Amino acid sequence: MKTPLANGDEPAVPLPPPALRLTFDEDALAANWRALDRLSGRATAGAAVKADGYGTGARRAARVLWEAGCRQFFIAHWQEAPDVMASVPAEAVSVLHGPATDEEARYARATGLRPVLNSLTQVDRWLATGGGPCDLMIDTGMNRLGLRPDECGDARLQQLQVGTLMSHLACADEDVAANARQRDAFAGLLHRIPHQRASLANGAGIALGADYHFDLTRPGLALYGGVPRPELSPHIRQVVTPEAMILQARHVAAGDTIGYNATFTAQRNMRVGIVSLGYADGYLRCWSGKGGFVSDGRTLPVLGRVSMDMTAIDLGDSGIGEGDWVAARYDLPEAARTCGLSQYELLTVSGPRLRG
Known part of the structure; x- marks a missing residue:
């Protein structure tokens, strides 16, 4: 029988004991940001905390990064703002998708969030709804978001209060001529638009060198343990690891099959563990027959689908x-090579049961 609370509300349902979890190393996240800030030279490193902190939990990630010294944060969707604003001031948060509607522009003004304006239409909308501090994206070759270079002389841009004037590298994780073309195009446009700081490099762009750093860098993947370029590998620590409980330990005889479609046949008598983690949690079917879990330094291979x-x-x-726990092998560069997903996907596909 439930006991009513004094205010008439139902009592909170007690939390169940977890059977899976995503471990989160706060010290590693802070150390990664400090390393990327140091590698940014005279520039300052910000932090992309979009996609729920790349699947690690934006509220917690933003808090850790703020405490480490980060003061510029980037999200994609307006819906992501409340979690981040729970940990950092709204004026420190830029929304990359910009105000596509008047409602979003008014929300930015009401909260103090900085919209990243991506088109002259968004510039008009921002000015018409009152204007104020904003950021501005220029497209220097990615053809995704941002003003075209030939639009950068538009007189309306002179009315903006641009904090960060930015562009985005399309191929920073590769050694290609496009990187220098984008850098030079961006540098050639800076004098046309008043701004407080310029930003081009993501995490991979930091490794391209000082000519790409400008005033502010915007790492994302590398903060959370990813290595978008090998030069960063010595500086980056793993931040998250999926862990799960063994639900059942069973004996499988030689010749028996395991799992859907019988893709694994035991060649010997085996002791098999059934782990409480699957593709609904972001541990996808690409790990079938390839992944491994670790206990006391020993790797326990995935069997079947x-x-x-x-x-x-x-x-x-x-x-x-x-009842015992095992940890998935999830060093991001190694995991990406093993399963075929990108490091970005490996982080962001984690499901609500794993993160909860």
Whole structure:
């Protein structure tokens, strides 16, 4: 029988014990930002915390980054703002998608968020709804968001209060001529629009050198343990690791198959663990027969198909069993090479049960 609260509300339902979790190393995240800030030279490093902090939890990530010294944050959608504003001041947050409607422009003014204006239509909308501090994106070759270079002389831009004038590198993780073309195009436009600071480089762009840093860099993946260019590898620490409980330990005889479509056949008698992690949690089917979990430094290979809520692993003679926890091998560069997903996907696909 439920006991009513004094104010008439129902009592809170107690939280169940978890069977899966995403471990989060706050010290590693802070250290990664400090390293990227240092590698940015005379520029300052900001932080992309879009996509719920690249799947790690934006509220927590923003808090850790703010405490580490970061003062410029970038999200994609307006819906992402409340979580980030719970940890940092609204005026420190830029919304990359800009105000596509008057309602979004009014929301920016009401909250103090900085819209990133991406078109002359958005410039008109921002000015018509009262204007104020904003950022401005110039498209120097990605053909995604931003003003065309031939629009940068428009007189309306002189009315803006531009904090960050930015562009975005399309191929910073590769050694291609397009990087220098974008850098030179961006540098050639800076004098045309009044602004407080200029920003071009993402995390990979930081590794391209000082000519790409300008005043502000905008790392994302590298903050959370990804390595978009090998030059960054010595400076980046792993931040998150999926962990899950073993639901059942079972014996499988030689010749028996495991999982959907019987893609794995035991060649010997085996001791198998069923782990409480599957593709609904972001541990996708690409790990089938390729992934591995770790216990006490020992790798326990994935057997057969990953299913929605469970994954089978070879326990060998490890001695672990039901109720014990194992950690997925999830060093992002290595994991990407193993499963075929990008490091970005590996971070952002984590499901609500894993993050919750």
